[in-house]
Amino acid sequence: MGEVESAGLLETKYSRRKFIKGVIAAGATASSAGYFIGGSGLLGAQAVPGAAERLITLTINGQQRRVDVLPNETLAMTLRYRLNLTGTKLGCDRAECGACTVLVDGVSQYGCSMLTNQVRGSSITTIEGLENPDTGELSPVQQAVIDEGGFQCAFCAPGFIMSMTAMVNENPNPTRAEAAHALSGNLCRCGDYDKILNCAMRAAELARSV
Ligand code: FES
Ligand code: FES
The missing domain is CATH 1.10.150.120 ([2Fe-2S]-binding domain)
Incomplete structure (x- = not known):
């Protein structure tokens, strides 16, 4: 292998390593789901007539977080779009891929398949809380x-x-x-x-x- 070629390979490996490290330490911001957070709520969530946001307290990565949530809002949505914990990914959004996995009281769970209101009183760990x-x-x-x-x-x-x-x-x-x-x-x-x-x-x- 020539010097230039091997230098290129090293550069590729180094860049990839840096990228992976960044993803692991902080979580990348990419999302595969077309959700956006608007001024007053989640756009893209299923609208339920008469449903109103309610302020609740969650324990996430050892910290108490106060957050407004809709009754039908999933934990993955709350984490990503309300609390900016974007290390939790949304892939299928239907309990098939595991991209949204978080720990709830130490047990791995799909964040896309739990309602945020269900986990009040539980201890939630996301990838941002591992280090x-x-x-x-x-x-x-x-x-x-x-x-x-x-x-x-x-x-x-x-x-x-x-x-x-x-x-x-x-x-x-x-x-x-x-x-x-x-x-x-x-x-x-x-x-x-x-x-x-x-x-x-x-x-x-x-x-x-x-
Ligand atoms: S996003 Fe695929 S299982 Fe939750
Ligand atoms: S490394 Fe690409 S989806 Fe797993």
Whole structure:
């Protein structure tokens, strides 16, 4: 391989690594759903005649957040379009892809399939809440994804990372088959499953050493 070609490859790898790190640490702002937040509410949400927004308090990433929500508003919508926690992605918006996965009381759940009003009183964790808030240190799962260079486009990454987090908390010593089973509720359109499983196994290894 020529010097220029190898320099180009390095540049590509470096840029991709930086991109993935950015997605993991903060969550990219891209969305596949055509929702927008207007001056006074969510445009694109199903309008229910007579439905009014109500101010509620949620516990998200260890913080109390006051937010106006509609009765039929999903958690994923509230997180993304009311609270600007855009690390939670919307893919199918119908409980099929896992892009919207968050932890509710430590259990992985599809944010697109829960009403926000259902999770009042629960502790919600999004990908923005995984790193150490004092030091900025990444969680074992986030670090594992960096180590393994996981994910191609990384749209599915936040959802997988949340499912991996639930997995290592529940079973820090999984077999590869057990990891695959634990992540079976998440889909990757790029088909990057082998690398994603490498990330999961590395995440378990790092979690065991903490
Ligand atoms: S966006 Fe929730 S499962 Fe696909
Ligand atoms: S890496 Fe592209 S959807 Fe999973």
